[in-house]
Amino acid sequence: MAQASVARPRMRKRQRPNVVGGLLGFFWLVLIIGPIYYVVITSLKDQADYYSSNALGIPTNPTLRAYRIVLQNDFLHYFINSLIVAVVTVAVVVAISLMASYVIVRRSSRIVHLSQRVFLLGIAIPIQATIVPVYYLIVQLHLYDTLPALILPGIAFAIPITVLILVNYLRDIPNELYDSMHADGASDWRTFISLVLPLSKPAITTVAIYDALNCWNGFLFPLILTQSEDKRTLPLSLWSYQGEFNSDIPAVLAAIVLSCLPILAAYIIGRRQLVAGLTAGFGK
Amino acid sequence: MSSDGTAAAAADRPTSSGAEVLLRKKEPLPDADPSGPGSPRRSISASSPKASRKGPSLWMLAPAVAFFAAFGLVPLLGTVVLSFCDWNGLGSPTFSGLDNWTSVLKDGSTYHALWLTVLMCVGTFVVQFPISLLLGVFMAGQQRYRAVMSVLYFLPLLFSAAAIGIAFKNLLDPNFGVSNALHLGLLQQDWLGSPTLAFWVIIAVVSWCFIPFHSLLYQAGARQIPKSLYEAAQLDGAGRVRCFFSITLPQLKYTMVTSTTLMIVGALTAFDLIYVMTNGGPGDATRILPVDMYLDGFKSNQMGVASVVAVILIGLALSFALLLNKLSGSDRMESQMEGM
Numbered sequence: 001m002a003q004a005s006v007a008r009p010r011m012r013k014r015q016r017p018n019v020v021g022g023l024l025g026f027f028w029l030v031l032i033i034g035p036i037y038y039v040v041i042t043s044l045k046d047q048a049d050y051y052s053s054n055a056l057g058i059p060t061n062p063t064l065r066a067y068r069i070v071l072q073n074d075f076l077h078y079f080i081n082s083l084i085v086a087v088v089t090v091a092v093v094v095a096i097s098l099m100a101s102y103v104i105v106r107r108s109s110r111i112v113h114l115s116q117r118v119f120l121l122g123i124a125i126p127i128q129a130t131i132v133p134v135y136y137l138i139v140q141l142h143l144y145d146t147l148p149a150l151i152l153p154g155i156a157f158a159i160p161i162t163v164l165i166l167v168n169y170l171r172d173i174p175n176e177l178y179d180s181m182h183a184d185g186a187s188d189w190r191t192f193i194s195l196v197l198p199l200s201k202p203a204i205t206t207v208a209i210y211d212a213l214n215c216w217n218g219f220l221f222p223l224i225l226t227q228s229e230d231k232r233t234l235p236l237s238l239w240s241y242q243g244e245f246n247s248d249i250p251a252v253l254a255a256i257v258l259s260c261l262p263i264l265a266a267y268i269i270g271r272r273q274l275v276a277g278l279t280a281g282f283g284k
Numbered sequence: 285m286s287s288d289g290t291a292a293a294a295a296d297r298p299t300s301s302g303a304e305v306l307l308r309k310k311e312p313l314p315d316a317d318p319s320g321p322g323s324p325r326r327s328i329s330a331s332s333p334k335a336s337r338k339g340p341s342l343w344m345l346a347p348a349v350a351f352f353a354a355f356g357l358v359p360l361l362g363t364v365v366l367s368f369c370d371w372n373g374l375g376s377p378t379f380s381g382l383d384n385w386t387s388v389l390k391d392g393s394t395y396h397a398l399w400l401t402v403l404m405c406v407g408t409f410v411v412q413f414p415i416s417l418l419l420g421v422f423m424a425g426q427q428r429y430r431a432v433m434s435v436l437y438f439l440p441l442l443f444s445a446a447a448i449g450i451a452f453k454n455l456l457d458p459n460f461g462v463s464n465a466l467h468l469g470l471l472q473q474d475w476l477g478s479p480t481l482a483f484w485v486i487i488a489v490v491s492w493c494f495i496p497f498h499s500l501l502y503q504a505g506a507r508q509i510p511k512s513l514y515e516a517a518q519l520d521g522a523g524r525v526r527c528f529f530s531i532t533l534p535q536l537k538y539t540m541v542t543s544t545t546l547m548i549v550g551a552l553t554a555f556d557l558i559y560v561m562t563n564g565g566p567g568d569a570t571r572i573l574p575v576d577m578y579l580d581g582f583k584s585n586q587m588g589v590a591s592v593v594a595v596i597l598i599g600l601a602l603s604f605a606l607l608l609n610k611l612s613g614s615d616r617m618e619s620q621m622e623g624m
Contacts (some may be wrong), residue, residue: 016468021422022429028419029433031492036439038462039451055461100348107339115349122356124545126553128574129594132360132587134376147387154382156355188340217444219556226584235446239560242450249454254378256345256447275438275500 042126043254044066044148050250066254072201074229075258078237085233086215089154090208093162099114100159101166102196106178116167122160131224138225150226150233158211165210169203170196197267206273209266216263234259332496354486363598367591386586396568397576398596400483405551405570405604407487408494411546416495417540421532434503441496449560469534477498479569482562486570489561490554505539506532541608548604552597573597 004066038056040264043066045059051061083127134153135144143149181191197204220234238255245251267274345564368385371377388394423434438447453460456475463472475485513531522530555574558564564571564579573593581590 018422019427021418021425024418025422025430025433028415029436032437032439032496035448035451035455035492038455042454051460051511084357084394096347096351099344103340103342103345107342109338109342111342115345116358118349119352122352124549124602125360125598126549126574128553128555129577129597129601130356130359130363131578132366132581132591132594133359135373135582136371136587137355137359137364152351155354156351159352159356164347183531187606188344191340192344213442219559223559224578235444235556238444238446238450249460250487252450253454256443256451259447260443265440267438271435271438278369281612 005277039253039256043250043257043277045250047250056242066248066250067258069245069248069251070241070255070258073241074232075237075255077230077240078232078234079259082181082216082233082234085150085154086212088213089158089215092151093158093211094204094208096155097159097162097166097207098196098200099192101163101170102192104163104167105170105173105239119163122166127157128220131220134221135224144225145227147231150218150221153221153225154215158214162207162211165202165207166200169200173199201275205270207275209270209274214265253265271275316586334361347408360598363591363594366588367432367595369588369591371587372585373587374585377587379587384586384592388589388592393568393571394576394593394596397571397573397593400570401552401572401597401600403483403485403491404554405548407484408490408551408554411487412495412498413540413544414493416498417502417536417545418503421494421498421506421528422507423499423503435448437499438496445493445556446560448489448493449557452492453561454483458484462606476562477566479566482566482569484518486554486561488559489557493557494547494550498547501539501543501546502536505536509535541611545605545608549601552604573600 013211019274041049041059042055044062044064045053046061046063046065049059049061100115104116138144138149138153138187143152177199178191181195186194217235218233219235219239222233223239224233226232226236229240238252238259241252360588366377368379368381369377370380370383410618419437423430423437443451453476456461458472458474458477463475473481476482513535514527517531518528554572555578558570558572558575559578562570564575574588574597577590577593577597580593
């Protein structure tokens with residue numbers, strides 16, 4: 001792409017700047033930032049200020065009171081639950097999906113094709129529609145109200161899209177590399193560890209971030225598969241704070257801000273990879 | 285692909301024979317006999333590796349397939365089975381024939397939920413499609429300010445539906461939210477309390493959540509359109525609008541199919557936002573199928589009825605996806621996976 005623009009020295013520079021586009025883009029920006037701005041400023045108000053001041057006004061005397069309340073109400077506990085679920089889920093999903101993708105790219109047989117089709121089906125059907133049997137399964141396995149109850153289905157439902165993204169990436173590894181590994185007598189595992197794994201690092205990063213995001217923000221599984229406060233994850237805790245803090249809205253919104261901070265940090269560090277990961281599976 | 289017909293056929297049969305081949309491979313291989321039947325793997329040193337090798341062991345595929353089968357496929361089939369059962373969520377399900385189906389199909393509220401779901405799909409599509417498309421094309425531009433804006437546009441994707449739902453619920457609060465902040469008559473509404481308004485508010489919030497994702501797809505698509513097309517068109521005197529309709533739109537055809545499919549599946553499953561914001565209410569004004577399913581199953585303890593709703597939901601999603609694939613004239617999803 002860059003080459004093309006260099007090769008053709010500005011034949012006719014883009015006409016006038018796109019004023020209409022810029023204005024609409026700016027308008028959309030306001031729509032996106034507005035609610036975020038509201039959440040942040042409100043979380044810095046005290047309760048009296050919340051009731052008396054303009055909802056979109058800057059707090060008269062900003063305070064971190066709301067954040068203290070949230071942190072005193074087991075926020076860190078929920079945070080750690082979310083962290084455990086996300087880390088375990090993502091680690092397992094990426095490991096087994098990468099193995100599967102390696103087979104899918106390098107092997108052609110009916111079983112492999114069938115598996116691919118099944119994974120594609122997994123992308124097309126709404127996963128939510130299977131929660132009743134998932135609930136049944138988890139109860140039967142005596143896992144109800146445990147963190148594994150969130151991890152196991154989480155892994156399963158992340159596999160299809162993870163495989164799709166990884167397969168698209170692995171396709172670009174030249175066959176010659178595999179062949180030469182093979183000619184050197186390397187086993188499947190050896191090839192996997194010393195060729196596939198290092199070469200697919202960028203794809204692994206993107207897909208891991210993507211899966212982590214989904215897992216971190218997951219609401220349905222925790223809602224249905226857990227019950228006790230002890231096993232609550234962050235999104236569910238936001239929901240229950242709403243009831244617990246009765247109408248201490250700044251505290252509820254402070255919890256929202258806190259729950260978003262880790263993801264925001266990840267976004268700042270790895271924005272490119274995150275964005276790439278989101279479209280890798282779909283757009284071309 | 286394999287020169288050895290019998291071995292290939294054996295490996296291509298379902299799991300058991302595939303496993304046999306795998307087991308055979310694990311045996312020590314004393315002296316390779318490339319011509320021997322059923323031993324394509326042994327010919328590594330003899331002929332070119334490509335022709336002789338079948339690829340890595342199927343065991344490496346097994347964990348992913350097993351996981352997805354256990355917690356994805358089995359539940360998928362289980363939904364159908366449970367739709368013919370009576371189960372209150374405790375104890376064990378008992379077979380009840382078509383009872384759930386007849387009660388669901390006789391119940392007017394099901395059709396209401398179905399109608400709302402279709403309306404939700406259409407509504408979110410009508411809102412999201414043009415905005416995502418324009419935004420994506422806009423973001424695909426190389427200008428610096430657009431890059432900066434894109435960073436911010438992407439923010440809604442980072443937040444959980446629960447967070448977004450709760451934030452909007454408070455923002456739209458009739459007493460302490462935006463209604464009173466801007467002193468605009470138009471904005472002074474009980475957004476989520478009015479049955480007619482609530483549904484449209486949900487559509488707006490769903491769009492707010494998902495437009496960033498779809499515009500990302502369009503951005504990626506638009507960046508792949510060869511620049512030369514635009515340069516040629518400009519030489520011919522085509523303006524910006526003309527370029528958009530004659531080049532950008534047709535070139536984004538596949539992106540549109542992918543994005544539309546995901547939009548519709550997304551609308552079909554917009555559970556968490558609605559649950560948090562309105563819980564299907566006021567009344568049943570926002571009780572679309574997934575919400576209906578949840579409330580039937582986990583609030584009214586009628587898991588069988590919930591499963592019927594789930595089957596309808598799955599049917600809807602699959603037919604939408606297939607229809608779009610057909611309409612686009614190409615099996616996009618599959619063509620991505622095949623062609624190796």
